[in-house]
Each structure stands twice: as C-alpha cells, then as structure tokens.
Amino acid sequence: MRSGNLERMRDRVVTRWRGAGVQVRSTVAAVLVQALVVLAAGGLLLLLLRDDLRQSLEASNLATAQSVQALAGVDREDLQAAIDAAARRRAAVQLLDADGNVVASSADLRGAAPLLDPATVPTGTGHEKVRLPFDDDAYLVTSLSGQVDGRRSTVFVAQSLGTGEDTLHAAAAGLAVAGPLLLLAVGFATYVFVGRALRPVTRIRRTVEGISHRDLSERVPRPPGQDEVARLATTMNAMLDRLEGGEAVRRQFVSDASHELRSPVATLRAAADIALTQPERTDPADLARLVRGEAQRLDRLVSDLLLLARLDERGRAGTVAEPEREEVDLDDLVTDEHRRLRGTTGLDVALHREPARVLGDASALARVLRNLVDNAVRHAHSSVAVELRRNGSRAVLVVTNDGAPVPVADRERIFDRFVRLDESRARDAGGSGLGLAVVRDVVTAHGGSVRVEDPEGGAPGTSFRVELPLAPLPPD
Ligand SMILES: Nc1ncnc2c1ncn2[C@@H]1O[C@H](COP(=O)(O)OP(=O)(O)OP(=O)(O)O)[C@@H](O)[C@H]1O
Numbered sequence: 112m113r114s115g116n117l118e119r120m121r122d123r124v125v126t127r128w129r130g131a132g133v134q135v136r137s138t139v140a141a142v143l144v145q146a147l148v149v150l151a152a153g154g155l156l157l158l159l160l161r162d163d164l165r166q167s168l169e170a171s172n173l174a175t176a177q178s179v180q181a182l183a184g185v186d187r188e189d190l191q192a193a194i195d196a197a198a199r200r201r202a203a204v205q206l207l208d209a210d211g212n213v214v215a216s217s218a219d220l221r222g223a224a225p226l227l228d229p230a231t232v233p234t235g236t237g238h239e240k241v242r243l244p245f246d247d248d249a250y251l252v253t254s255l256s257g258q259v260d261g262r263r264s265t266v267f268v269a270q271s272l273g274t275g276e277d278t279l280h281a282a283a284a285g286l287a288v289a290g291p292l293l294l295l296a297v298g299f300a301t302y303v304f305v306g307r308a309l310r311p312v313t314r315i316r317r318t319v320e321g322i323s324h325r326d327l328s329e330r331v332p333r334p335p336g337q338d339e340v341a342r343l344a345t346t347m348n349a350m351l352d353r354l355e356g357g358e359a360v361r362r363q364f365v366s367d368a369s370h371e372l373r374s375p376v377a378t379l380r381a382a383a384d385i386a387l388t389q390p391e392r393t394d395p396a397d398l399a400r401l402v403r404g405e406a407q408r409l410d411r412l413v414s415d416l417l418l419l420a421r422l423d424e425r426g427r428a429g430t431v432a433e434p435e436r437e438e439v440d441l442d443d444l445v446t447d448e449h450r451r452l453r454g455t456t457g458l459d460v461a462l463h464r465e466p467a468r469v470l471g472d473a474s475a476l477a478r479v480l481r482n483l484v485d486n487a488v489r490h491a492h493s494s495v496a497v498e499l500r501r502n503g504s505r506a507v508l509v510v511t512n513d514g515a516p517v518p519v520a521d522r523e524r525i526f527d528r529f530v531r532l533d534e535s536r537a538r539d540a541g542g543s544g545l546g547l548a549v550v551r552d553v554v555t556a557h558g559g560s561v562r563v564e565d566p567e568g569g570a571p572g573t574s575f576r577v578e579l580p581l582a583p584l585p586p587d
C-alpha cells in the first residue's frame with residue numbers, strides 16, 4: 112500500500128517535471144547544481160579555516176612555551192617578565208618542576224593547580240583542548256616537557272579558542288547569507304537567459320502551426336547569428352521549400368493527368384451522343400474501332416500514371432524494392448520487341464544484341480523498351496535500330512530512329528511528365544507525354560541513366576541511350 116503511494120507520488124513528480132518546460136527545468140537544474148557547489152565549497156572553506164586557526168594557535172603557544180622554557184632556571188626575573196609578556200598577548204602560562212609543582216605562572220593562574228596532569232603529558236610537545244576555571248571558552252593548552260640542567264621541566268601555555276570560533280561563526284553566517292543570494296541570482300539569470308533563447312523557438316512553432324498544406328508559402332522567422340535555433344529555422348525553411356515544391360509538382364501532375372484523361376472521355380461521349388441522336392449516320396464497326404482506340408489510350412495513360420505513382424512511392428531516388436528484383440535478360444526483351452515491331456510496322460528495323468542480364472523488375476524494364484521503341488517508330492522516316500551491348504559492368508541499350516532530331520535545348524525537358532514537343536503534339540494525338548518520364552523513373556530506380564544523343568557516325572536522327580548495371584556473375 113505504502114509503496115503504491117510512493118510510486119504514484121514519484122509518477123506525479125516525473126509527469127510534473129516533464130511538463131514543466133525547458134525554461135523551468137533548466138532553472139531548477141542550475142539552482143540545484145549551484146546549491147551543491149555552494150554547500151561543498153562552503154563546507155571545505157570552513158574546515159580549512161578551522162584548521163588554519165588551530166595551527167596558528169598551536170604555533171604561537173609553542174613559541175611562548177619555548178621562550179619560557181629557555182629561561183627556566185636561568186634568571187627568575189627574566190622568566191617572570193617573559194611570562195607577563197605572554198599574558199599580555201592573552202596567553203596563560205605555567206612552569207612546573209620535576210615534581211609537578213607550579214614554580215611560576217601568569218597572573219590569572221596564580222595559585223591554580225597545573226592545567227594538565229604532568230604525569231600524563233608526553234615528553235616533547237603536546238596539544239589538548241580543556242576548559243579552565245576562570246573562563247567559559249574552551250582553551251588550547253600546549254605542553255612542552257623536557258630536561259633543563261638535567262632536571263625535567265614542563266611548561267603549559269593556554270590560549271582561548273573563543274576568538275577562532277567567533278571567526279568561524281562569522282564566516283559561516285556570511286556563507287549562509289551569500290549562498291541563497293547567489294542561488295537566487297543564478298536562478299533568475301538562468302530563467303531569463305533560457306527564456307530569451309527559447310523565444311525564437313516559440314515564434315517558429317507558432318508560424319509552423321499556422322502553415323496549412325493549402326498555403327505553404329510562409330517561412331519561419333530566422334533569428335540573427337549562427338546558433339542552433341538559427342540553424343533550426345534554416346532547416347525548417349529548407350523543408351518548407353521542398354514541401355512547397357513537391358506540392359506544386361503534385362498539383363501540376365493531378366491537373367495534367369485530369370486534363371489528359373478528359374480528352375479520350377470527351378471523344379467517347381461525343382461519339383456516343385452522335386450514335387444516339389443520329390443512328391443512321393453511325394457505322395457500328397467505326398464506332399467500335401473508335402471506342403477500342405480510346406480505351407487503349409485510357410488504359411495506357413492509367414497504367415503510366417500508376418507506374419509513376421508506384422515509383423514515386425518507393426522514395427525519390429529509391430531503388431527497386433527487394434521482392435521485385437529478379438534476373439532479367441535484356442536480350443530476351445529486345446528479341447520480343449523486335450518481333451513485335453516487324454509485325455506491326457513497315458519500317459526498316461535493324462537489330463544488334465549481346466547477352467546482358469540485369470537485376471530488376473522485368474515488366475517495368477519491358478515498358479522502358481516499349482516506350483523508347485514506340486517513340487522511335489512514331490518519329491522515324493524509314494528506319495529504326497535497336498542495339499544492346501555490354502560495356503564493362505554496364506548494359507547499354509541504344510534505340511535510334513532516322514527522323515527529325517530532338518532540339519538540344521529540349522533533350523532534358525522531354526523526360527519531364529506531360530512534356531510533348533509542339534511539333535509532335537500537333538502530329539499525333541496519341542501521346543500523353545508520360546512515356547519518357549516512365550523511362551527515366553524506371554531506369555533511375557534500377558541505378559541506371561538515360562540520355563538523348565545524336566546517332567553514331569553522324570547520321571541524321573535521334574538516339575536514346577540507356578545504361579543499366581549488369582547483374583553480378585554467378586561464382587562459377
Ligand atoms: N525518337 C524521338 N524523336 C524525336 N522526338 C522524340 C522522340 N522521342 C520522344 N520525342 C519527343 O519527346 C516528347 C516526349 O516523349 P514521351 O514519350 O514522353 O511522350 P509521348 O510519346 O508524346 O507520349 P506517350 O509516350 O506518353 O504516349 C515527345 O512528345 C516528342 O516530342
């Protein structure tokens with residue numbers, strides 16, 4: 112029961128502590144650490160001070176005792192003068208003979224018994240704390256015992272410890288006042304500085320809270336300097352730039368895609384309207400052909416969009432996911448495509464191929480070849496060539512046609528989504544401008560590259576050159 116209560120209390124403290132915020136937590140931590148430092152340093156200071164006071168008292172007692180002992184048995188008057196001088200320095204003195212009788216003393220000890228029992232005093236020097244009859248303070252008694260002229264003589268010198276203790280108490284009182292003041296100052300300074308340092312973070316948070324996904328144009332305020340908060344603001348703004356850019360691309364993509372989808376749908380609807388309103392002018396075979404053509408176009412468009420969305424999802428510069436990686440013989444794909452071409456076009460089709468195996472997604476790679484060949488056929492005057500070679504660790508696929516070349520300025524742009532060059536937009540109604548975008552995304556996901564170049568040997572036309580990493584050879 113009790114441990115349950117304790118645990119609940121601990122949980123409550125932990126929750127409060129976590130919820131308290133960085134400013135309060137930093138302040139509490141700074142004050143606690145400072146309190147420990149003050150306690151440790153103050154304690155050490157008092158200990159050292161006490162030792163120091165005691166040592167200087169011992170040294171002064173011993174010096175008096177030595178001067179008294181040096182005069183013992185030499186000159187009675189000099190001896191008493193030395194004892195009186197010591198008494199003026201607030202030291203009480205007793206000189207004892209070998210039998211333990213007091214033979215000389217300072218005025219305040221006149222007639223008093225020996226300060227310490229001479230039988231228990233060590234030979235040489237000793238120090239002891241005692242209470243004396245004439246004072247409330249404790250005294251430090253130093254004994255000096257030795258042989259003078261062959262007879263044992265003992266000197267006691269006593270000084271009050273009261274002055275030293277007063278000094279110690281004053282020092283402790285000083286610490287007791289200064290310590291809390293110091294803690295207060297540390298706490299205040301930490302609270303203010305941390306609060307000031309966090310103010311830009313609060314501003315950044317408020318701004319980010321206010322940014323909706325509809326309007327990503329706002330940027331967080333960047334405090335001056337190069338500290339962590341300034342760098343955080345820079346990073347946030349860079350992230351907002353990327354989000355805004357991505358959002359713009361997505362919107363453009365959606366609007367282009369709807370636009371492209373609308374045109375075959377409009378064609379189908381117009382054909383259906385005519386068939387319904389003017390059945391006598393409609394040839395069912397023509398209508399069926401038109402519907403099939405538009406359906407094919409829609410089918411290609413939708414599968415291109417799906418493929419692009421799938422590639423996007425795998426991550427911007429992502430690679431083909433592990434389960435989709437299989438060994439693909441590019442030469443087989445090229446052979447199939449060549450066969451299809453010969454059956455569907457009257458163009459002159461040249462083929463050169465070497466065996467080349469890559470790791471990847473067979474249907475996506477077949478799509479790359481199909482898109483390049485379709486483009487080549489569409490733009491060829493009379494001939495198309497497909498070439499597959501191995502070059503070091505890479506497979507090189509070149510698809511060439513002898514039509515009008517792609518202008519140098521457009522050779523990058525045509526790989527973007529929905530980009531068609533005007534000339535071909537007018538010439539063929541079929542293309543949606545996604546073919547080369549699919550090519551580039553698939554090739555990139557396979558760790559390869561694609562580019563447009565002039566055909567080898569300076570012949571007129573266009574070549575698309577794809578390079579892909581070859582699959583590693585089996586060990587044998
Ligand atoms: N072999 C080529 N010769 C000349 N221009 C080409 C060739 N291949 C592509 N292009 C140009 O690049 C543009 C983009 O090609 P892409 O394949 O992406 O789109 P598309 O062929 O118009 O449409 P889709 O392939 O989606 O049916 C084409 O519109 C065309 O202008």
Ligand SMILES: [Mg+2]
Binds near residue numbers: 482486547
């Ligand atoms: Mg195309």
